[in-house]
Amino acid sequence: MTTRDIEVGSDRASVDPYNAIQELGTAPLWRYYGNVLPKKPEPKAVPYIWKYASLRPHLLHFLETLSLEEAERRVLMLVNPGMTEPPATSTTLYAGLQIIGPGETAQAHRHTSNAFRYVIEGSGAYTTVNGERVHMRPGDLLLTPNWHWHDHYHEGEGPMVWLDALDYPLTTNCLDVNFFELYGERSQKSSVPDDLSSRQFIHGQLSPAWEVAYTEASPIGNYPWSETQRAFAAIADDATGSATEGVLLEYKNPMTAGPVLPTMGCRVSRLRPGFRGVPIRRTSSTIYHVVGGSGVAVVGDERLDWTDKDVFAVPPWHSLELRNASDTEDAYLFSYTNEPVLRALGFFREKQA
Numbered sequence: 001m002t003t004r005d006i007e008v009g010s011d012r013a014s015v016d017p018y019n020a021i022q023e024l025g026t027a028p029l030w031r032y033y034g035n036v037l038p039k040k041p042e043p044k045a046v047p048y049i050w051k052y053a054s055l056r057p058h059l060l061h062f063l064e065t066l067s068l069e070e071a072e073r074r075v076l077m078l079v080n081p082g083m084t085e086p087p088a089t090s091t092t093l094y095a096g097l098q099i100i101g102p103g104e105t106a107q108a109h110r111h112t113s114n115a116f117r118y119v120i121e122g123s124g125a126y127t128t129v130n131g132e133r134v135h136m137r138p139g140d141l142l143l144t145p146n147w148h149w150h151d152h153y154h155e156g157e158g159p160m161v162w163l164d165a166l167d168y169p170l171t172t173n174c175l176d177v178n179f180f181e182l183y184g185e186r187s188q189k190s191s192v193p194d195d196l197s198s199r200q201f202i203h204g205q206l207s208p209a210w211e212v213a214y215t216e217a218s219p220i221g222n223y224p225w226s227e228t229q230r231a232f233a234a235i236a237d238d239a240t241g242s243a244t245e246g247v248l249l250e251y252k253n254p255m256t257a258g259p260v261l262p263t264m265g266c267r268v269s270r271l272r273p274g275f276r277g278v279p280i281r282r283t284s285s286t287i288y289h290v291v292g293g294s295g296v297a298v299v300g301d302e303r304l305d306w307t308d309k310d311v312f313a314v315p316p317w318h319s320l321e322l323r324n325a326s327d328t329e330d331a332y333l334f335s336y337t338n339e340p341v342l343r344a345l346g347f348f349r350e351k352q353a
Contacts, residue, residue, distance in 0.1 A: 041283060045090045045315035046082040047299035052097075052120075052290075052309035056161075059099045063159055068104050075099075075164060080313055083169075090285035090313040092170035092338045093264070097311075099161050100125060100154045108151035108183030113168040114217065114261040115144040118289055118334055119225075120163060120309055124156010131191030132221055134198070136160065139225025139291060141251060141334075143260060145217030147179075151187050163289050163311065165336055167263040197221040207254045218253035218260040232270050243278040245322060245333075246271040259340040271295065271324040271331040279321040279353035284339040286314045293331025296323040319353030 018028065029036070055076060062074055075096040079087040089095040097120075100106060108128070117127065119140045126135045127142055129150045134142050142162075144150045154160050172178040200208050201220045212219065231249055241247040247270040251260045259265035268291070271277075279298070288297070294307040297314070298321040304312045305325075314320050324331040342348035 041317040043091050043285075043315040043317070044082045045080045045088070045285065045313060047297075047302040047304060047313065047315065047318060048080055049297075049304040049306060049310055049312040050078045052311070053307075055097060059097060059161060060159065063099050063101050068100070068106055072107055073098060073164075078311055078313075082315075086169070086173050088169035088173065089287055090315055092167060092174065092341065093285050093287055093336070094164075094166045094168055095287050095311055095313075096164040097161060098164050099159055100152055101159060102154055102157055104152075104154050105187050106152040107186050108149055108188050109181060110147050110149045110183070111168075111180045112146055112178040113166045113171045114146050114263050115150075115164065115166045116261070116264070116266070116336075117142045117144070118163040118165065120161045120289075122154075122156065122158055122160035125152060125154040125160040126194075127152045128188045128190065129221055131188055132196055133190050133194045134221040135195060136162065136222075137225060139228065141223040141260075141266060143218055143221060143223075145215065145261060149183055149188055151183070153187065165264065165287070167261075167338070170263060170338070170341065195222060198224065201254045202227055212255075214255055216253075216256070216262045218251075219255060220253075220260070223251050223260075223266075228268055241272075242269070244280045244320070245269045245277060245335075246275050246324075261340070262344075263341050264336050264338060265340050266334070266336045268332065268334045271322060271333065273324060273329060274327045275322070275324040275331075277320075277322040279319045280350060281317050281319050281353045282337075282339070282350040283316050283348055284337045284342050284350075285316055286320075286335050286337040288312050288314070289334045291332035291334050293324065293326060293329055295325045295331050297321070298323075321353075 075098045077087055078089045078095040080089050119136045119138050121138055126133045127150055129144055130148050197220050239247050249268050251266040253260050290306050290308055290310045297304040297312055299314050300318040339348055
């Protein structure tokens with residue numbers, strides 16, 4: 001069909017064929033081919049670091065000036081400069097710093113998004129997940145799987161701070177499958193013994209042999225830092241470790257031997273003194289939290305100098321090189337990634353940079 005044919009048929013003086021097909025809800029692939037199928041990943045997220053020492057005073061300010069009744073969740077979202085609307089920390093992953101004060105209770109709710117908490121500082125708080133009170137200590141990893149009721153209560157002294165992690169950029173921003181619901185009361189009543197799931201399942205390869213409900217998410221409510229320390233103490237001096245991330249341990253679901261959550265995998269690494277990793281690229285996004293020590297992450301062309309309690313983001317297919325800045329002290333990094341989603345879909349890929 002020529003432009004003249006369109007002109008005659010539509011009784012218009014002139015018609016641009018591209019405008020005409022746009023009005024019919026179509027677009028020419030040949031004009032977008034390079035954008036639709038790029039030669040390599042082109043993530044919107046950029047390498048970025050959030051300095052805990054700079055953010056902590058602001059957390060304390062809002063602890064003093066903003067009640068939980070006003071805020072519901074007193075959280076500073078860690079927003080990647082390349083992913084501000086809607087906000088995300090990296091591709092399909094979110095991180096935030098949440099603070100709660102003595103005597104405070106955060107409203108019970110549930111949502112489609114999988115979530116977990118990695119405790120940064122404080123003591124005396126617990127989260128109740130589907131009726132189980134799970135206590136928090138620094139370095140503990142607490143899970144809140146999809147559609148589980150959860151609330152938080154602080155019965156200790158001083159501020160309690162943890163890293164919030166969710167997959168809502170996947171469930172809400174990408175898939176449009178998120179649901180959210182408030183519990184009928186502000187807090188849940190305890191319905192099982194405290195920390196039961198951790199006490200049942202945390203003993204390595206020794207797990208309950210009686211019938212336990214199967215779930216894709218790990219049944220363990222808390223992976224305590226004390227157990228992580230024991231694992232490192234038992235193997236770290238003898239293990240060769242990963243060339244890219246040192247002595248690297250993965251938190252596992254005892255039911256499946258897979259990741260703790262279907263959409264997010266969690267790991268922790270010990271970087272020996274003077275460690276300098278082999279650079280690597282992965283199609284997955286990774287967010288790192290510094291449990292202890294200091295060092296450098298070279299992410300693409302960016303140098304991120306990290307220290308205790310900082311958080312930094314590594315976008316997909318950016319080269320990553322980790323270094324321990326100390327020649328005498330270990331450094332520890334907790335990390336989580338969307339690798340389980342990519343592996344399930346056959347999209348995960350990695351290579352040395």
